[in-house]
Amino acid sequence: MAHITIDADRCKGCYFCIKFCPKQLIVVSDKHNRVGYFPAQFSEGGDDLCTACKTCALMCPDTAIEVFK
Amino acid sequence: MAHITIDADRCKGCYFCIKFCPKQLIVVSDKHNRVGYFPAQFSEGGDDLCTACKTCALMCPDTAIEVFK
Amino acid sequence: MYYDVIMTGFGGQGIQTISLIVALASMEKNLEVTYLPSYGVEKRGGRTNVFVVVSDEEIGSPIINNPSALLALDIIGLEFYQNMLGKGSVLIANTSLIPEDKIKTKEGVNVLTVKINEEAIAMGNPKLANMITLGCFVEGLPFLDFNDLKGVIGTVIPARLKQTIPDNLKAIERGIEIAKGLK
Amino acid sequence: MYYDVIMTGFGGQGIQTISLIVALASMEKNLEVTYLPSYGVEKRGGRTNVFVVVSDEEIGSPIINNPSALLALDIIGLEFYQNMLGKGSVLIANTSLIPEDKIKTKEGVNVLTVKINEEAIAMGNPKLANMITLGCFVEGLPFLDFNDLKGVIGTVIPARLKQTIPDNLKAIERGIEIAKGLK
Amino acid sequence: MTDKKLTKGNVALAEGAIQAGCRYYFGYPITPQNDIPEYLARELPKHGGTFIPAESEIASINMVLGAGASGERAMTSSSGPGISLMQEGFSYIAGSEIPGLVVNIMRCGPGLGGISPTQGDYMQAVHGGGHGDYRNIVLAPASVQEMFDLTIRGFELADKYRMLSVILADAMVGQFQEPCRLTPDHPIVLPEKPWALKGRNGQKPKLLKSLYLGPGEQEGHNLDLQKKYDEVRANEVLCEEKLLDDAELMIVAFGTPSRIAKTAIRMAREQGLKIGLLRPITLFPFPEKQLYRHSERIKKILVVEMNTGQMLYDVKIAAHKDAKISFYGRPGGGIPFPDEVLAEIKKALE
Amino acid sequence: MTDKKLTKGNVALAEGAIQAGCRYYFGYPITPQNDIPEYLARELPKHGGTFIPAESEIASINMVLGAGASGERAMTSSSGPGISLMQEGFSYIAGSEIPGLVVNIMRCGPGLGGISPTQGDYMQAVHGGGHGDYRNIVLAPASVQEMFDLTIRGFELADKYRMLSVILADAMVGQFQEPCRLTPDHPIVLPEKPWALKGRNGQKPKLLKSLYLGPGEQEGHNLDLQKKYDEVRANEVLCEEKLLDDAELMIVAFGTPSRIAKTAIRMAREQGLKIGLLRPITLFPFPEKQLYRHSERIKKILVVEMNTGQMLYDVKIAAHKDAKISFYGRPGGGIPFPDEVLAEIKKALE
Amino acid sequence: MNRVFSRSECLTDTPTHFCPGCTHGIAHRLVAEALDELGITDRTIGIPGVGCCVFLYHYLTIDVLEAPHGRAPAVATGMKRAQPDKIIFNYQGDGDMAAIGTSEIIHAANRGENITVIFINNTVYGMTGGQMAPTTLLGQQTTTSPYGRNFQTEGYPIRMAELLATLEGVAYSARVSLHKPKNVVQAKKAIVKAFEMQINQMGFSMVELLSTCNTNWRVSPVEALDKIENEMIPYFPLGVFKERTGKDFL
Amino acid sequence: MNRVFSRSECLTDTPTHFCPGCTHGIAHRLVAEALDELGITDRTIGIPGVGCCVFLYHYLTIDVLEAPHGRAPAVATGMKRAQPDKIIFNYQGDGDMAAIGTSEIIHAANRGENITVIFINNTVYGMTGGQMAPTTLLGQQTTTSPYGRNFQTEGYPIRMAELLATLEGVAYSARVSLHKPKNVVQAKKAIVKAFEMQINQMGFSMVELLSTCNTNWRVSPVEALDKIENEMIPYFPLGVFKERTGKDFL
Numbered sequence A, B: 001m002a003h004i005t006i007d008a009d010r011c012k013g014c015y016f017c018i019k020f021c022p023k024q025l026i027v028v029s030d031k032h033n034r035v036g037y038f039p040a041q042f043s044e045g046g047d048d049l050c051t052a053c054k055t056c057a058l059m060c061p062d063t064a065i066e067v068f069k
Numbered sequence C, D: 001m002y003y004d005v006i007m008t009g010f011g012g013q014g015i016q017t018i019s020l021i022v023a024l025a026s027m028e029k030n031l032e033v034t035y036l037p038s039y040g041v042e043k044r045g046g047r048t049n050v051f052v053v054v055s056d057e058e059i060g061s062p063i064i065n066n067p068s069a070l071l072a073l074d075i076i077g078l079e080f081y082q083n084m085l086g087k088g089s090v091l092i093a094n095t096s097l098i099p100e101d102k103i104k105t106k107e108g109v110n111v112l113t114v115k116i117n118e119e120a121i122a123m124g125n126p127k128l129a130n131m132i133t134l135g136c137f138v139e140g141l142p143f144l145d146f147n148d149l150k151g152v153i154g155t156v157i158p159a160r161l162k163q164t165i166p167d168n169l170k171a172i173e174r175g176i177e178i179a180k181g182l183k
Numbered sequence E, F: 001m002t003d004k005k006l007t008k009g010n011v012a013l014a015e016g017a018i019q020a021g022c023r024y025y026f027g028y029p030i031t032p033q034n035d036i037p038e039y040l041a042r043e044l045p046k047h048g049g050t051f052i053p054a055e056s057e058i059a060s061i062n063m064v065l066g067a068g069a070s071g072e073r074a075m076t077s078s079s080g081p082g083i084s085l086m087q088e089g090f091s092y093i094a095g096s097e098i099p100g101l102v103v104n105i106m107r108c109g110p111g112l113g114g115i116s117p118t119q120g121d122y123m124q125a126v127h128g129g130g131h132g133d134y135r136n137i138v139l140a141p142a143s144v145q146e147m148f149d150l151t152i153r154g155f156e157l158a159d160k161y162r163m164l165s166v167i168l169a170d171a172m173v174g175q176f177q178e179p180c181r182l183t184p185d186h187p188i189v190l191p192e193k194p195w196a197l198k199g200r201n202g203q204k205p206k207l208l209k210s211l212y213l214g215p216g217e218q219e220g221h222n223l224d225l226q227k228k229y230d231e232v233r234a235n236e237v238l239c240e241e242k243l244l245d246d247a248e249l250m251i252v253a254f255g256t257p258s259r260i261a262k263t264a265i266r267m268a269r270e271q272g273l274k275i276g277l278l279r280p281i282t283l284f285p286f287p288e289k290q291l292y293r294h295s296e297r298i299k300k301i302l303v304v305e306m307n308t309g310q311m312l313y314d315v316k317i318a319a320h321k322d323a324k325i326s327f328y329g330r331p332g333g334g335i336p337f338p339d340e341v342l343a344e345i346k347k348a349l350e
Numbered sequence G, H: 001m002n003r004v005f006s007r008s009e010c011l012t013d014t015p016t017h018f019c020p021g022c023t024h025g026i027a028h029r030l031v032a033e034a035l036d037e038l039g040i041t042d043r044t045i046g047i048p049g050v051g052c053c054v055f056l057y058h059y060l061t062i063d064v065l066e067a068p069h070g071r072a073p074a075v076a077t078g079m080k081r082a083q084p085d086k087i088i089f090n091y092q093g094d095g096d097m098a099a100i101g102t103s104e105i106i107h108a109a110n111r112g113e114n115i116t117v118i119f120i121n122n123t124v125y126g127m128t129g130g131q132m133a134p135t136t137l138l139g140q141q142t143t144t145s146p147y148g149r150n151f152q153t154e155g156y157p158i159r160m161a162e163l164l165a166t167l168e169g170v171a172y173s174a175r176v177s178l179h180k181p182k183n184v185v186q187a188k189k190a191i192v193k194a195f196e197m198q199i200n201q202m203g204f205s206m207v208e209l210l211s212t213c214n215t216n217w218r219v220s221p222v223e224a225l226d227k228i229e230n231e232m233i234p235y236f237p238l239g240v241f242k243e244r245t246g247k248d249f250l
């Protein structure tokens, strides 16, 4: 029972988090943010599967991710 | 039967030739040259002993020495 | 004749393409042209701003602070440039990405608000947004018309995308149509 | 009162020492002094040239082109500077190392030719040549005499050579004697 | 239809270099001039030329020195900080009388500075940023066409006088695009260079140097250089004189401000104000005579620069002593827009 | 007896630096200023100071930047070519407003040049050899005592205005010896430097930079710098005015030529010619007002320099418009002897 | 629930100007975390080179000094000598350090200056548009090597970590990478190690980080990570090339 | 009798400005002999650094180009690229090459520029009065290290021959000495070898010659030779550190 939050306006859509989340809990949002990027977003119901392993946050170049447990 | 000539006004009196002549055929002159150095000079009668080995010329930084054979 | 326009948006919105079309089409009519795209840090920031000046006599400054027209494809560009607009100038604002309430221009500015992205998607290709904007711009423009644009579009669109030209032209026409409707 | 002198020779002839003595002795008399030894490439070439100016008012140029006196300890120095000498100036030439016939000065120049090296050897120490020269120079000099030199020589000669001071003073006196004889 | 091509200023300059017969480029990147090396990296090899991405500006200018001493047309390009680093090289090139061309697409100073259009490097280029009494030929293009034409001229003058030519342009002139003719307006001839170092090859060895140690030699060398610079002053001045015949006020400006001034002048004349423009195209040699002649009649002068007043010095020295000289400057990337200049014109006329 | 010590100019300068509280020297050798690093290498350690024989002049000026940003009094010294290499650093130091002191004991240019006394680097020091609109405080000693006193003043002004002070002296002033008082003529106080970078230490982080990117920021920074420079102009001018009250001709000269001029003036006055001297001690700020005031009355001005006429520019701009300005210069190590200057005086009086 | 990962204290919340997926962002975070964990943030002064890292001061809440391009090691020398008790670090790109700054880095290292250098090797001059650097790979196309780097005319890519390791003054020289989670963890360790060397006055410490410049490599951020794995690491091997143990140096 | 040793054709008869016993004089002679023996004197251009070697043109009858202090390798690069058929050599001192010119020598070597560099290591800046150089020995007293070079503040002497040998572009890097007849013979061989590398287009070649500066070392010329044997060679080992065989490079 853990989850992450992604600051959509900080996110630049590099998708490192998506590539490296061992549980594939992160997806691309379908609406772009203020700057024009399509941010990553934590999947619905990811809370059940997220292990708070922090891999996503570790790889995020823009510290857009916070992890909660 | 060989000998060397030393251009007294080129010679700056470093005495490398004297140090390295295997036959000790070179000595310091007692009068200084135009610039004020006491040049090296080939000893009297060195001709008999000089082997024209060129060691003196090889070490002379001022190409003041010519070797004859 | 003297006309200057600022086109602004973020990278990928195709502003370089349409501004180049305007510049080249004007050249073909033997008008003087200056074309100044953003460079350096600004570029790195992902912004694209282009200044185009067209005139029938020698052009002075290629950079301008009170344009005849502003084409704002996103909110950041709008907020940066809209206060430069003076009486009689034109603003074309892409309200797909610009909240109406952000548009604050002096009176006397002719504002065209168009949901350009939606229009493009309606035409089946979001990438056509820039051409629709171009259409809105050229409609009623004193020195260029559809055919002028048509004449140079081939030299601007890269070879590998040649097949997209017909759709692009349709998009321009759609833009003209929209603009007509709004006037 | 204004007096300027050039002293020239090759390294090892002790010119720095005697020029410094003149400068310091003049200072002790609260005269203005400038002291300019050669530097850089010139030095690397093994030459020593020193310009000393002494005056009772503010000194302008520390470098000079028509000295009151030239002390030439070798031929190279003589040939470089002798043509700078004007009427009423003094040349002291070390004829141990300068062929008489090389001395070509305008008339009106007081030339003292001294076989200084021989004189020094005669005193038992070739190194005393510079002090003999100094003696020749100070004889009849308007602003310095033997006692002035004596007063500062201790501060110029390095501690480890203190014991040489008496001989040096004798050499100065010998120089004065020679100069007297020549006048 | 037109035979001109919509071209970026920096690209026109680079193509001009190739057309001038320059086959050697050495450079280190810096905004806002990177289009120049990037274009030449692509194009020079096609002409059998050499492009070296040098490790620094210091290496670049010294490679130019080496290639120039070989008798080849060689160049480098940079901006503010990089040009500052080249000043020792500038001085050596001047001292050893080796031709070469350096482009400075100016960026803001002092220090790292921004990259918006500015003209803060006038003094450095014109009055010697390096040590000693020397000069560079300094050319100031104000259009894309001039970026092309003056680059060719720069190489020709460099060879003619065996000195460095500097193309001094603000970022606007480097970055904007205009229709441009990309062929020289005259045939290009590469001059003989008997002084070039190519190995003694049975002849007397040759030498290029700046150090003179014999008594008076260094001074003599300096005086010879000054003679050469006087020749340049006498023969090579270029400037644009526009609407000066009836003018009551003369604007003096180079580069982008001169273009802005033209817009302002148009606005002023619409309001009945008689304003003209003197645009120096060569900054060294500076159009002193022209400026003096006009200032004998036109007593009001407005100098407009994108700096705090650098060319202003030369204007003050060249102008008639009774001229009333005012200045409008925007340093650090500020751009003097036409309406501002018009306001200054009116101030100056009061 | 005298309390003064026969001292070489360069040594007086180095001792002045120590007395001023300078504890950091970074430098790379070059004739004719090597006495400075050699003296400081011996003496600084005795005062707990740091001497680094840097790998180059570029490293040296940047070490000065780093130590200066720490709030310490730091310096380097060099000559022509080395100073040219520092011009980027000069510009950064000006832009980031970091105090520091640089000594230029000039050697001949352009290029490698000889090492005889000369003044070819005036323009570089006074009008900015680096890029952008910036200034250095430039002090021109003409005696060994001034080498000592002006070095102290240089550090004080550098701290007061957070800019670079340059000691600009010819080789004569650096190499000759005079009796000199080697104690400051006023107490030395090291000012607080709240801006210095010492780690945030619980406070708001501090920053020293020269790059401003926000719209108008770089321009604003430039205008602020200009305000500062105007303050310097208003408050810090130093010059010597000698025998000007009755003078019919005013010689303007700095450094060694000013000394030679004094001899020439003595000779002239012996012949009944009324000549005076204005000697700028600060080259920036230049004594404009003083020069103007005197030139209102003294209409004949003779500028004497050991170059081809560099300070001449500032004299022309500062002088009354009706002044008749003539120039006598000896570049490249030539020395204008008193008799030559006297001849020029007579020419100028005709 | 409580927050188990968030921005380290030393980091500001200013969004970076870096391109999407630029690993400069990761490097910045690692430096910030290292400073906080070592408890030296308060007494650290950062000196970024000129490059995409030039805005360091926007992102780290430490004192920052701007240095001319390539001169950061000289600037750091002046500062460290003036404030030996402070922690001074450079953050330089490969253009800044391996090209224009070659002389300054080699002599700072050779003097054994007690400073730490974070070196971002992304094989190009990123900030200016991706021109060829001394670190550019053979055959790599850049805007100034449009036909690919050719060893016959431009020579081989320079390996700074190995080169500096040959100098006696160097206490620590290592190469790490930012292209995978486990490498990022290693990178963090190396950065901490480098700062520890300085804290313990062991001399000059340097960490070379293989980093991406997807914008100028003209690939997607994710593809750029693969390029590090497949193209950079084969030529720029990861590892520690010098590690001084004990105070043999002092 | 006939003359069996006299000045090589390439040497002028101008007496040198060198101090008595300065081995620069020997090095000049060896270069001249090498050029004559290889028959390349006519197509060789020499580029001396700034140092006591700056007057090369007074002593060698070849075309000579003056270069700014330390920049000779960059100048040579420009010249060699413009005239690949000519033989271009630098003659640099340790201040010129190992201090101010560090960046230029490393990158010329790294590019594998096909030039030859004669490097005179005499552990000081001779021309300017014997100040400390990066090559100055530990403990050695100079005018700027009056208390002796201290590795804690000035670092260790830099070994250029070894450093350059690590660069791929280098075809030949050797250290020889001028303090004894047999070493002078070896030195001559190394210089010839270096020029042959250039003739055969093998890339960058460098010969470091251990040389005396008795004036600034403040010893007699003969004592200076002993210092090379007893103090320099132990730290600067003689030998060939890189020698490319065959055209593996090209």
Ligand SMILES: Cc1ncc(C[n+]2csc(CCOP(=O)(O)OP(=O)(O)O)c2C)c(N)n1
Pocket: E028, E029, E030, E031, E057, E081, E082, E085, G049, G050, G051, G052, G053, G069, G092, G093, G094, G095, G096, G097, G120, G122, G124, G125, G126, G127, G128, G133, G213
């Ligand atoms: C003296 C000088 N030359 C050139 C530049 C232009 N410039 C700014 S950053 C840079 C290179 C950046 O590349 P790198 O150091 O690798 O950093 P990156 O952006 O790749 O991280 C250059 C050449 C400059 N600012 N100053």
Ligand SMILES: Cc1ncc(C[n+]2csc(CCOP(=O)(O)OP(=O)(O)O)c2C)c(N)n1
Pocket: F028, F029, F030, F031, F057, F081, F082, F085, H049, H050, H051, H052, H053, H069, H092, H093, H094, H095, H096, H097, H120, H122, H124, H125, H126, H127, H128, H133, H213
């Ligand atoms: C830019 C610059 N800095 C400094 C100098 C002064 N300078 C001339 S030669 C030299 C060093 C000479 O030492 P080295 O290269 O070892 O040659 P050596 O005389 O010892 O043979 C220096 C520092 C200069 N001419 N130019």
Ligand code: SF4
Pocket: A006, A010, A011, A012, A013, A014, A015, A016, A017, A018, A039, A040, A056, A059, A060, A061, A062, A063, A064, A065, G021
């Ligand atoms: S890693 Fe960060 S920036 Fe990249 S997509 Fe995920 S949240 Fe966005």
Ligand code: SF4
Pocket: A003, A004, A020, A021, A022, A023, A024, A025, A026, A049, A050, A051, A052, A053, A054, A055, A056, A057, A067
């Ligand atoms: S913390 Fe781990 S599991 Fe949770 S989203 Fe991030 S990477 Fe996936």
Ligand code: SF4
Pocket: B006, B010, B011, B012, B013, B014, B015, B016, B017, B018, B039, B040, B056, B059, B060, B061, B062, B063, B064, B065, H021
């Ligand atoms: S080696 Fe040459 S210079 Fe030295 S003493 Fe012998 S002859 Fe004279």
Ligand code: SF4
Pocket: B003, B004, B020, B021, B022, B023, B024, B025, B026, B049, B050, B051, B052, B053, B054, B055, B056, B057, B067
């Ligand atoms: S040739 Fe040999 S033997 Fe003859 S003098 Fe010279 S060294 Fe002595």
Ligand code: SF4
Pocket: G017, G018, G019, G021, G022, G023, G024, G052, G122, G126, G127, G212, G213, G214, G215, G216
């Ligand atoms: S240009 Fe390259 S290095 Fe710079 S921010 Fe973008 S991706 Fe990163």
Ligand code: SF4
Pocket: H017, H018, H019, H021, H022, H023, H024, H052, H122, H126, H127, H212, H213, H214, H215, H216
């Ligand atoms: S100073 Fe040293 S290197 Fe120079 S000539 Fe004299 S001995 Fe040789």
Ligand SMILES: [Mg+2]
Pocket: G051, G093, G094, G095, G120, G121, G122, G123, G124, G125, G126, G133
């Ligand atoms: Mg990089």
Ligand SMILES: [Mg+2]
Pocket: H051, H093, H094, H095, H120, H121, H122, H123, H124, H125, H126, H133
């Ligand atoms: Mg040396």
